[in-house]
Amino acid sequence: xxxxxxxxxxxxxxxxxxxxxxxxxxxxxxxxxxxxxxxxxxxxxxxxxxxxxxxxxxxxxxxxxxxxxxxxxxxxxxxxxxxxxxxxxxxxxxxxxxxxxxxxxxxxxxxxxxxxxxxxxxxxxxxxxxxxxxxxxxxxxxxxxxxxxx
Numbered sequence: 001x002x003x004x005x006x007x008x009x010x011x012x013x014x015x016x017x018x019x020x021x022x023x024x025x026x027x028x029x030x031x032x033x034x035x036x037x038x039x040x041x042x043x044x045x046x047x048x049x050x051x052x053x054x055x056x057x058x059x060x061x062x063x064x065x066x067x068x069x070x071x072x073x074x075x076x077x078x079x080x081x082x083x084x085x086x087x088x089x090x091x092x093x094x095x096x097x098x099x100x101x102x103x104x105x106x107x108x109x110x111x112x113x114x115x116x117x118x119x120x121x122x123x124x125x126x127x128x129x130x131x132x133x134x135x136x137x138x139x140x141x142x143x144x145x146x147x148x149x150x
Contacts, residue, residue: 008075009137019069051078
């Protein structure tokens, strides 16, 4: 297992509301992040993305994309993330399971500018379900296997 720090956390109360930066968030077993728009959804509990993938998206887009505008929850300071469904990881004391690759939010072009959604394609992180809840804080370590495929 490899470890990387959480550098930012974001939640939004509803789909069209802006993401709000928080220092900590409570992950609820089988339910998602407390106070986030996807709390109580079946599988889309937490979205995780990386600084390395953001750097690639910024290069493709031609300018810096504010991570809060990506509509993702947990930003980890690493390169590529493991995306194989069923992969288990922990962030702080929270246990997660990868469900799927995250598709770029359809609101990106309207919020950031034309081409943002395309720049984020295959760089938008992963969607996870919460297997065991707890608290995730900025600075906590994310532990997951090194991805095999780029």
